[in-house]
Amino acid sequence: xxxxxxxxxxxxxxxxxxxxxxxxxxxxxxxxxxxxxxxxxxxxxxxxxxxxxxxxxxxxxxxxxxxxxxxxxxxxxxxxxxxxxxxxxxxxxxxxxxxxxxxxxxxxxxxxxxxxxxxxxxxxxxxxxxxxxxxxxxxxxxxxxxxxxxxxxxxxxxxxxxxxxxxxxxxxxxxxxxxxxxxxxxxxxxxxxxxxxxxxxxxxxxxxxxxxxxxxxxxxxxxxxxxxxxxxxxxxxxxxxxxxxxxxxxxxxxxxxxxxxxxxxxxxxxxxxxxxxxxxxxxxxxxxxxxxxxxxxxxxxxxxxxxxxxxxxxxxxxxxxxxxxxxxxxxxxxxxxxxxxxxxxxxxxxxxxxxxxxxxxxxxxxxxxxxxxxxxxxxxxxxxxxxxxxxxxxxxxxxxxxxxxxxxxxxxxxxxxxxxxxxxxxxxxxxxxxx
Amino acid sequence: xxxxxxxxxxxxxxxxxxxxxxxxxxxxxxxxxxxxxxxxxxxxxxxxxxxxxxxxxxxxxxxxxxxxxxxxxxxxxxxxxxxxxxxxxxxxxxxxxxxxxxxxxxxxxxxxxxxxxxxxxxxxxxxxxxxxxxxxxxxxxxxxxxxxxxxxxxxxxxxxxxxxxxxxxxxxxxxxxxxxxxxxxxxxxxxxxxxxxxxxxxxxxxxxxxxxxxxxxxxxxxxxxxxxxxxxxxxxxxxxxxxxxxxxxxxxxxxxxxxxxxxxxxxxxxxxxxxxxxxxxxxxxxxxxxxxxxxxxxxxxxxxxxxxxxxxxxxxxxxxxxxxxxxxxxxxxxxxxxxxxxxxxxxxxxxxxxxxxxxxxxxxxxxxxxxxxxxxxxxxxxxxxxxxxxxxxxxxxxxxxxxxxxxxxxxxxxxxxxxxxxxxxxxxxxxxxxx
Numbered sequence: 001x002x003x004x005x006x007x008x009x010x011x012x013x014x015x016x017x018x019x020x021x022x023x024x025x026x027x028x029x030x031x032x033x034x035x036x037x038x039x040x041x042x043x044x045x046x047x048x049x050x051x052x053x054x055x056x057x058x059x060x061x062x063x064x065x066x067x068x069x070x071x072x073x074x075x076x077x078x079x080x081x082x083x084x085x086x087x088x089x090x091x092x093x094x095x096x097x098x099x100x101x102x103x104x105x106x107x108x109x110x111x112x113x114x115x116x117x118x119x120x121x122x123x124x125x126x127x128x129x130x131x132x133x134x135x136x137x138x139x140x141x142x143x144x145x146x147x148x149x150x151x152x153x154x155x156x157x158x159x160x161x162x163x164x165x166x167x168x169x170x171x172x173x174x175x176x177x178x179x180x181x182x183x184x185x186x187x188x189x190x191x192x193x194x195x196x197x198x199x200x201x202x203x204x205x206x207x208x209x210x211x212x213x214x215x216x217x218x219x220x221x222x223x224x225x226x227x228x229x230x231x232x233x234x235x236x237x238x239x240x241x242x243x244x245x246x247x248x249x250x251x252x253x254x255x256x257x258x259x260x261x262x263x264x265x266x267x268x269x270x271x272x273x274x275x276x277x278x279x280x281x282x283x284x285x286x287x288x289x290x291x292x293x294x295x296x297x298x299x300x301x302x303x304x305x306x307x308x309x310x311x312x313x314x315x316x317x318x319x320x321x322x323x324x325x326x327x328x329x330x331x332x333x334x335x336x337x338x339x340x341x342x343x344x345x346x347x348x349x350x351x352x353x354x355x356x357x358x359x360x361x362x363x364x365x366x367x368x369x370x371x372x373x374x375x376x377x378x379x380x381x382x383x384x385x386x387x388x389x390x391x392x393x394x395x396x397x398x399x400x401x402x403x404x405x406x407x408x409x410x411x412x413x414x415x416x417x418x419x420x421x422x423x424x425x426x427x428x429x430x431x432x433x434x435x
Numbered sequence: 436x437x438x439x440x441x442x443x444x445x446x447x448x449x450x451x452x453x454x455x456x457x458x459x460x461x462x463x464x465x466x467x468x469x470x471x472x473x474x475x476x477x478x479x480x481x482x483x484x485x486x487x488x489x490x491x492x493x494x495x496x497x498x499x500x501x502x503x504x505x506x507x508x509x510x511x512x513x514x515x516x517x518x519x520x521x522x523x524x525x526x527x528x529x530x531x532x533x534x535x536x537x538x539x540x541x542x543x544x545x546x547x548x549x550x551x552x553x554x555x556x557x558x559x560x561x562x563x564x565x566x567x568x569x570x571x572x573x574x575x576x577x578x579x580x581x582x583x584x585x586x587x588x589x590x591x592x593x594x595x596x597x598x599x600x601x602x603x604x605x606x607x608x609x610x611x612x613x614x615x616x617x618x619x620x621x622x623x624x625x626x627x628x629x630x631x632x633x634x635x636x637x638x639x640x641x642x643x644x645x646x647x648x649x650x651x652x653x654x655x656x657x658x659x660x661x662x663x664x665x666x667x668x669x670x671x672x673x674x675x676x677x678x679x680x681x682x683x684x685x686x687x688x689x690x691x692x693x694x695x696x697x698x699x700x701x702x703x704x705x706x707x708x709x710x711x712x713x714x715x716x717x718x719x720x721x722x723x724x725x726x727x728x729x730x731x732x733x734x735x736x737x738x739x740x741x742x743x744x745x746x747x748x749x750x751x752x753x754x755x756x757x758x759x760x761x762x763x764x765x766x767x768x769x770x771x772x773x774x775x776x777x778x779x780x781x782x783x784x785x786x787x788x789x790x791x792x793x794x795x796x797x798x799x800x801x802x803x804x805x806x807x808x809x810x811x812x813x814x815x816x817x818x819x820x821x822x823x824x825x826x827x828x829x830x831x832x833x834x835x836x837x838x839x840x841x842x843x844x845x846x847x848x849x850x851x852x853x854x855x856x857x858x859x860x861x862x863x864x865x866x867x868x869x870x
Contacts, residue, residue: 082811086822089768121810124829140706221458279757280824284765310811310825315750319757322714331717332523373853375556376745376828378515379860389715390745392827394559418808425814 001056001403002027003365008061009372011383012359013068013344019383022064025053026365029403032354034359040194051329053126053329064397065370065383068359069128070313070377071120071347074251074272074301076394077118078111081429082306091219091281097238099306115143119414120421121311122149123175123407126368127383131272131301131351133186134159135211136383137170141181146405147414148180150366154213155186157201158193164200180402184248184352189236195241202242211248211352214238217260218252219283235260244269251301251351253276254284261287265294268349275319276310277303285323289333299350300343312402314391317343321388336388364417369398436491436838437462440798441472443496444807446792446818448503448779454818459501460488461800464613464838466563469794470864492578499832500805500818503794504563504784505748508709509686511569512578513552515547516864517741526654526716532646534741541865543571548576549857554849555856556746557584561803563833566707566736566786567650568621568686570596573789576616580778581850583866585801587786590650592636593627597634603843606643615837619683619787621648625669626657629675637677644681648789651675652695653687654718672783679704687712688726689719696722701731705785708777710754711717711745713736720758723769734785749826756823771823803835 002095006023011035017104025033036043086098108115111134122130129150134140137153144151153174155167174183178314185208187193187201204214211291216234217223226234235256238244244263249270264271283396291298300320302311317339326333348357356364372380378389387395399407406413441458447469457475460468473519514534521618523535532748541549546569557565562586565633569575572588579586591794602620609618617810620643622636640647652658653670661669675678679698684705688695699706708721726733737746737753752779759769783792807815811825821829834842843846 034718043863075588078503080810081816082816083825084817086561087817087820088770090766094766117810117813118702118831124810140818160833192658249639276753276757279761280759280766282768284763302727305825308824310827312811312825315827316752318711318750322711325717326714326720330714331529333717335523343627373857375515375552375856376747378552378857379518379864381517381864382519385744386520389519389522389743390740390747392745392747392750392828417812421810422808422813 001058003057003403004055005059005061005066005369009063009065010034010359011067013063013341014358014360015320019065024367025360026400026403029271029365031043031359031361031365032361033361035118046315054231059283061369064372066359067364067370068344068348068357069368069399069401070343071299071351071353071356072122072127072130072302072311072313073299073347073350074290074303074305075130075132075273075311076133076221077130077140078106078114078134079109079304080114080117080425081432083309085429086306087309087395091283092221094281094307102432103135105435106135108139110428111136112139112143113421114428115140116147116414116416116421117425118305118311119143119147119149120412120418123412124396125312125314125393126370127311127313127365128354128368128399128401129348129351129356133188135198136182137174141174146418148401148406149414150353150356150401151182152353153181153183154162155184156188157186157197158188159197160192164204165299168204171210175396182352184213185210190221190237198238198243202245205246206242210245211244211246213249213251215252216250219254220255223255225388233257233260235263239263239267248430252283253285253386254278254286256278256303257288261290261294261296264298265296271296271298272301272350273320274288274299274303275323276316277307278324279306279319280309285327289328290335297346297349299347312393313343314393317388317391339388340384365403367398367400368396371395371397436579437488437622438492438494438838439490440494440496440804442498444498444500444818445469445794446500446502448776449795453840454500459794459802459837461465461838464800466796466798466800469734469826470797477733486660494826496804497808501794501802501806502805503779503792504801504803504834505561505778505838506734506735506786506788507557507562507565507746507748508734508782508785509709509738510565510746511554511739512567512575513541513549513569514739514741515549515860516545516867517789520864522740522744526718527656529716529742537867538570540870541570544569547574547578548856549863550575551582551849551851551856552860553740554578554582554584555747555847555853558834558847559831560747560749560828561805561834562746562748563834563836564783564786564788564791564803569621570617570749572609575585576609582851583836583841584614584849585788585791587788588616591617591622591623592632593623594629595627596633599639603639606645617787619648619655619841620645623695624650624657625661625672633673633676637680640681641677647678648684650687651685656692656817658690668692668695670698674698674702684734687718687721687748689713689721691722696726696729696731700731706731706732706733708755709734709736709738709751710758711751712742714754714758715744716742720762722762723755723759724763726766727769727773727869732781732784733777734782743772745855747828748778749828752823752826763852774820774823800835800838802829802835806830806832820827
């Protein structure tokens with residue numbers, strides 16, 4: 001498909017490029033052109049002859065904003081079945097008493113359907129890719145492929161599920177350059193893995209020079225227990241075991257010492273913050289300002305729908321800045337520009353989607369149209385602030401992944417009827433409640 | 436208009452009434468019936484003969500949820516012009532350096548148009564009434580009347596604007612039983628009023644046995660300065676001066692001592708919490724759990740769009756519970772049931788809209804239809820949790836105020852074209868930037 005979107009405001013998210021009026025041209029799954037319209041270029045004397053092109057579709061953006069899609073840099077999509085089921089418990093009780101027993105009843109096919117429900121919600125929030133850690137990467141991958149959605153799978157290795165051999169197999173299998181699905185090595189957490197496991201993970205990372213991703217330092221007790229076991233924080237332990245030698249990322253990072261932050265900076269480890277989940281589970285407030293000051297890269301994730309419970313980058317962005325302001329006791333902390341960068345460019349880089357970070361010719365056509373013809377986007381004093389401080393799912397007019405419009409004006413174009421996905425999700429949790 | 440909404444899930448918000456399937460009938464501006472459908476009643480042998488009624492409109496709710504509209508119990512609607520203009524500053528700098536100088540340039544007509552922009556946003560978030568403190572109540576009232584929106588005006592008396600005589604005049608004028616607009620006595624804050632003013636306010640309240648509303652204890656410095664001036668907290672001072680003798684409410688209440696809370700409880704003063712504004716201005720986290728434990732009534736407000744910056748009850752509800760959980764270091768703090776009550780029933784009572792609190796025959800037809808056919812509302816494990824933990828503006832399918840559908844499927848029915856309201860708002864802030 002060749003698609004031209006004209007009459008748009010454009011925010012490329014390239015450094016120091018302000019919002020401008022223009023058009024964007026998509027050929028296949030890539031961006032072919034972003035800039036002023038042909039007429040405008042003519043007027044500037046820059047473009048006397050434009051190549052005539054046959055467009056499959058021309059979209060009048062009516063002054064709305066085109067920007068890179070948000071990147072959900074940490075989630076467990078298929079946990080949709082537990083939305084509003086397991087709530088109001090602290091992290092470890094929630095995990096051990098509610099989540100793990102219910103997850104034990106999931107089939108790989110359940111995970112396929114439940115992942116689709118999450119993908120639909122990502123699309124409504126303008127998220128064009130997710131970094132998904134869950135039990136059966138094969139069926140998570142299939143859900144994304146069937147919907148046309150971009151997913152980076154993350155290993156969830158731990159003492160009870162997945163194995164080093166499986167990780168290696170998935171890493172080799174989901175590695176085609178042009179696929180919508182990739183795999184990165186990862187494990188659930190320090191506290192769910194033996195020391196032997198952790199050493200094997202480091203070995204695997206060293207073998208492929210590959211980064212590793214994991215939950216880390218989400219709750220205070222998790223850190224305390226690690227210190228009890230090993231005499232050091234999770235961050236210090238993972239570093240000592242060689243887990244960080246080829247980069248990667250840590251999810252949550254709520255309870256971090258200065259020394260921990262120095263390690264992440266030195267090893268170029270991404271932090272993926274999950275503010276919605278962190279407040280809902282009362283885990284705490286991450287030190288985002290301290291991280292950014294040290295030059296640590298920070299991305300944003302929703303975490304899974306059982307802990308958050310919604311999958312909404314607008315809510316996460318406001319929480320990230322609001323909590324940082326409260327923590328710093330300073331209303332100027334973590335301004336909107338920084339937050340929007342975390343939700344887009346930094347997210348893409350954390351997920352190693354280096355071709356899906358900004359809008360530019362040659363980049364992947366993963367983008368979103370933000371409806372500015374809504375009361376919460378008016379007046380237009382500052383578009384970045386409008387998006388971060390007052391944006392909402394309601395403003396997502398269109399979400400394009402890999403050059404295809406998957407969501408537009410409230411309609412999904414993902415090869416399945418929404419009502420069928422909802423019915424499946426209710427059927428799955430219904431079956432579990434009976435058994 | 437007689438409107439019948441059938442095939443609905445219904446949450447009346449009456450105590451101990453769970454969600455049920457049924458229908459709601461609206462006659463004029465009132466609810467005539469809420470309950471099972473006629474067919475269902477027949478089947479239960481409860482209803483053999485149904486009165487034939489001519490409906491102006493019958494709406495198939497398609498299984499969506501009908502519930503009372505949210506009540507925005509504290510806002511400054513017309514501050515829409517400063518959205519994304521004055522940001523990232525602490526409260527007092529923000530107020531003195533950005534807000535007050537710009538507000539000095541506002542005309543009453545500006546306030547009329549800017550209030551309409553806020554009303555539109557309230558409708559998109561399912562809010563059916565606002566408690567509005569601003570400079571020119573007459574034009575705020577006119578905006579609401581012209582849109583068909585319900586507004587409780589609140590006096591904003593202070594050393595620089597409004598007078599006791601005006602308060603008394605408005606209190607008498609906007610007092611008709613069936614009007615969409617009412618007026619309650621109120622003043623900006625302790626720190627913007629002389630002691631003499633505060634004494635006059637107490638006198639006026641005593642004269643009419645009328646409650647008083649004000650900002651109070653929003654920032655730490657505000658409380659410290661009051662202690663410096665009077666040797667006591669704002670709450671203790673206002674109590675001592677007789678301000679609380681006929682009830683009323685305090686907005687924000689972030690920095691409160693135990694003694695302050697005892698006073699509010701004893702005098703039956705509503706707290707209106709504004710979590711979005713409180714985090715964005717780094718004011719702090721209110722002690723909501725401590726308030727509820729003492730039996731203090733708590734409602735929720737968005738505050739104005741210059742500080743928040745959006746007008747969205749879904750965001751406020753999640754922030755209220757999330758911040759309470761963080762403050763208490765307890766994931767079970769302030770659960771979804773309590774928060775939903777604050778956003779609806781308690782809000783109505785705080786605003787003295789005793790006829791707009793729950794869905795029942797004889798109550799005002801101020802209600803909202805929540806779209807459950809959206810991925811963030813599925814599966815349906817618990818509707819209250821779905822709304823509070825994962826709801827969003829995107830789920831507001833219809834908002835009815837006073838028996839009239841003012842917003843439905845993204846379209847406004849308020850007697851003015853949205854684009855004209857947006858153009859006016861941009862024109863007003865544009866003019867100010869040039870002067």
